[in-house]
Amino acid sequence: MTTLLSPRDLEVALELRDLSDPAGGPHAMQPLLDDVLAALTSTWSCSLDVQRRRPLVSVEDNYDRLGYAAADVTRDARYSRYAAETVMLRSHTTAGVPPALRALARTAAVEADVDVLLALPGVCYRRDSIDRLHVGTPHQVDLWRITTTGSAGRRLDADDLEQMVELVVGAVLPGARWRTSPAQHPYTASGLQVDVCTASGWVELAECGLAAEHVLAGAGLAPDRYTGLALGMGLDRALMVRKGIPDIRVLRSTEPRIAAQLLDLRPWRPVSSQPSVRRDLSIVADAPVDAELLGDAVRTALGPAVEDLEAVTVVSSTGYADLPDAARRRLGLRQDQVNVLLRLVLRPLSGTLTDQRANELRDQVYAAVHRGPHGEWATR
Structure with a gap:
């Protein structure tokens, strides 16, 4: 099916x-x-x-x-x-x-x-x-x-x-x-x-x-x-x-300074760049891990805030047999699951991203992709 x-x-x-x-x-x-x-x-x-x-x-x-x-x-x-x-x-x-x-x-x-x-x-x-x-x-x-x-x-x-x-x-x-x-x-x-x-x-x-x-x-x-x-x-x-646009998210931006440049073919004039914010998530996922499916789940979880998402990367994926007993118990990992280190890079196209807001977005993603019985939250 x-x-x-x-x-x-x-x-x-x-x-x-x-x-x-x-x-x-x-x-x-x-x-x-x-x-x-x-x-x-x-x-x-x-x-x-x-x-x-x-x-x-x-x-x-x-x-x-x-x-x-x-x-x-x-x-x-x-x-x-x-x-x-x-x-x-x-x-x-x-x-x-x-x-x-x-x-x-x-x-x-x-x-x-x-x-x-x-x-x-x-x-x-x-x-x-x-x-x-x-x-x-x-x-x-x-x-x-x-x-x-x-x-x-x-x-x-x-x-x-x-x-x-x-x-x-x-x-x-x-x-x-x-x-x-x-x-x-x-x-x-x-x-x-x-x-x-x-x-x-x-x-x-x-x-x-x-x-x-x-x-x-x-x-x-x-x-x-x-x-x-x-x-x-x-x-x-x-x-x-x-x-000469460096980031594909720019093309759909509604921020006035950016949108005004998307009406013609003149060279891109950079809008003030914001610093990136990184959040690493240790999650439990069903095996096998698929980066595309995880990326799709992240997009869905963020909704309109996906505009602030620069990249999602699977840093590592460790199976049940390769984890020590203490880690398995802490994660509540089943034999058909893996421990994934998922990295989010957040960089707003305009404005600034506070630590509090970054943590809220991190938790939205965590709730959507974590499949373990125990949670590790940034805002709770």
Whole structure:
């Protein structure tokens, strides 16, 4: 039985603002995406079809029709968020590609030639680690150029893919050096990872490849007549690279001095940095320990205060057999449990965090993740 989201968790997820969508108000992510789309369509002289699909998708579209194997670990409820046995919150915007291609196949049935850029931006939902570059609800965009061999005169190939990468990188970070390395995706052939050189080193920007024939065929587009390029990019990471933003939490901040800088693509001007506050928690957890699930539980426990959370790290995990008897008794540890040292790093984006408030947040997290009979509280 797949672990399902609670009605409240689902409600919270669906209420989350999509920063790439102008319908929710202006945000710097929108002109960045516009620049990318303009660079591609003006060079290729192709049509553009921007689709903003609902976050709830079928498991078939999210995994099966893209070529994921039934046993792939990414399907596990530790990493994916299921609303029902056959419905989930999309784990990537690529989940919108199969229905977009099916719709294109219906249109193509009455048109001689096709040359279109499908753009599918939106929020994705994962159970992910927590640090300054990662969040459980990242923004992505899938960019798929689909053509008939008649309209392009030939099949799209590795040279076309390289041009696509060059155009995307040039729009996100003009003048930046970039490199590619081989990468595997079940829905592409000749897959690549794209890295860009930034002031802090090489950073992954996107992944891409030639559209896999099985994905086209499954949507009703015959591979001998249709050909395609596929690129997926994290919009949060792209915007952080473009503006020089060091912390992903900044992108959703409502603090006026920060929010005012998130309306354009001008370089980031640091707002006064607050010192970090560290709290180490010795907890009892059920084995095996999963850092992603713990991170998800921490987010849920903190609620709106999650904005003050910079990172969660599993420092150590010690099993029953490796602990002395005194420690087992003190913790009330069962043989199927482990003692985890969990480190919280709290750093508010604005204002200050008092020791009292840090301890309150620490206790909120402790209450949510500790599975032992005895408690160790900071505020009680």
